[in-house]
Amino acid sequence: MQVPRPVLITGATGQVGGALVSLLRETGRPLLTPGRHDLDLSDPDSIRTYIRAHEPGWILNPAAYTQVDKAESDEASAAAINAIAPGIIGEAAASVGAGVVHFSTDYVFSGEGTIPWKEDDPKAPQNVYGATKLAGEQALAASGAPHVIFRTSWVYAAGGKNFPLTILRLAGDRAQMNIVADQIGAPTLADDLAALTLHTIVAAERGGDPGDVLRTGLGGVYHACNAGETSWCGFANEVLRLAQQCEPKKTFAKLVPIPTSDYPTPAKRPLNSRLNCHRIHKDLGFVMPTWTSGTERFISQLFPDTRRD
Numbered sequence: 001m002q003v004p005r006p007v008l009i010t011g012a013t014g015q016v017g018g019a020l021v022s023l024l025r026e027t028g029r030p031l032l033t034p035g036r037h038d039l040d041l042s043d044p045d046s047i048r049t050y051i052r053a054h055e056p057g058w059i060l061n062p063a064a065y066t067q068v069d070k071a072e073s074d075e076a077s078a079a080a081i082n083a084i085a086p087g088i089i090g091e092a093a094a095s096v097g098a099g100v101v102h103f104s105t106d107y108v109f110s111g112e113g114t115i116p117w118k119e120d121d122p123k124a125p126q127n128v129y130g131a132t133k134l135a136g137e138q139a140l141a142a143s144g145a146p147h148v149i150f151r152t153s154w155v156y157a158a159g160g161k162n163f164p165l166t167i168l169r170l171a172g173d174r175a176q177m178n179i180v181a182d183q184i185g186a187p188t189l190a191d192d193l194a195a196l197t198l199h200t201i202v203a204a205e206r207g208g209d210p211g212d213v214l215r216t217g218l219g220g221v222y223h224a225c226n227a228g229e230t231s232w233c234g235f236a237n238e239v240l241r242l243a244q245q246c247e248p249k250k251t252f253a254k255l256v257p258i259p260t261s262d263y264p265t266p267a268k269r270p271l272n273s274r275l276n277c278h279r280i281h282k283d284l285g286f287v288m289p290t291w292t293s294g295t296e297r298f299i300s301q302l303f304p305d306t307r308r309d
């Protein structure tokens, strides 16, 4: 029997990377999960050397420079990791015949209007992070590697650095918190992106050579976030509502909805982060769960011993 080629997962210490490792481990596939000392995305030679040495069958690339405000004053690092590395990964993937699954962001869009963005709508990133992620999408597409790009939004996981964990931490010590209520999008649980990724890999393998399937049928950009929409304030409210059920005696901060103009940050953030996710349903037959279902599972992971009614 032929030994399956390993699945390389970058950024295994991150939110999506961690969820991918957990899920793919259950499948029994051989995995490669190099840390940045083994595969440094800011160093093209390190990327090429690692991929050529290990010849993975799939490269899943959730690693990224994700500090949105810091990127404004650290453009060179953000660009190396987000803009340059995906193209190098793509070239190396093409040379060993690997398929690539990459992740991008709602921040590639301008944030104008209220209509959910479709994959091919005009891009106009408003900050350095978004601009570098868009350049990375383009570099991967130009590399010639068979690939899928999942553009997602507002990612969180029970382990990680993310908005709901920040809110839970701060809301325990404060009487009141001001939260932006005019940026609208969909919080997306990392576990659901991992499930979508496994579904896609399996679908591509079922169709024959994954390279051909991705090139001819399933490849390209897909919008992939949890279903429905809310604001950051709406998300925080739901997180605290569910946490209160688990910790009835605890007092949480009162949340005050504020406009973006009252929350100045180095990076400008889009007001309209809605993503139209019809394509993953139509082409991949995958339905992303609702954002409220994601939040419930997140709270259940944080408070495993509590039964909520």
Ligand SMILES: NC(=O)C1=CN([C@@H]2O[C@H](COP(=O)(O)OP(=O)(O)OC[C@H]3O[C@@H](n4cnc5c(N)ncnc54)[C@H](OP(=O)(O)O)[C@@H]3O)[C@@H](O)[C@H]2O)C=CC1
Pocket: 010, 011, 012, 013, 014, 015, 016, 017, 035, 036, 039, 040, 041, 042, 061, 062, 063, 064, 065, 066, 081, 103, 104, 105, 106, 133, 151, 152, 153, 154, 155, 156, 160, 161
């Ligand atoms: N977080 C979000 O809200 C959103 C994220 N996305 C995209 O989804 C993907 C996954 O995001 P998420 O899981 O939240 O990311 P995280 O910030 O949780 O994790 C980032 C990962 O990238 C790794 N990494 C950073 N720099 C390097 C480097 N030079 N070499 C190797 N590894 C490196 C980190 O490793 P280390 O532990 O060593 O730092 C970490 O494992 C990214 O592409 C992101 O742009 C899209 C929309 C929303």
Ligand SMILES: Cc1cn([C@H]2C[C@H](O)[C@@H](COP(=O)(O)OP(=O)(O)O[C@H]3O[C@@H](C)C(=O)[C@@H](O)[C@H]3O)O2)c(=O)[nH]c1=O
Pocket: 066, 067, 068, 104, 105, 106, 107, 152, 153, 154, 155, 162, 163, 166, 167, 177, 178, 179, 180, 183, 232, 263, 269
């Ligand atoms: C902590 C806090 C944040 N906010 C606001 C700031 C911001 O507009 C919003 C979310 O804060 P964050 O710092 O999580 O935002 P940010 O890091 O920009 O989140 C983004 O990360 C990148 C990687 C992506 O790709 C995006 O999809 C998005 O998830 O909430 C408040 O209004 N009050 C608060 O107390």
Ligand SMILES: [Mg+2]
Pocket: 066, 067, 068
């Ligand atoms: Mg952040």
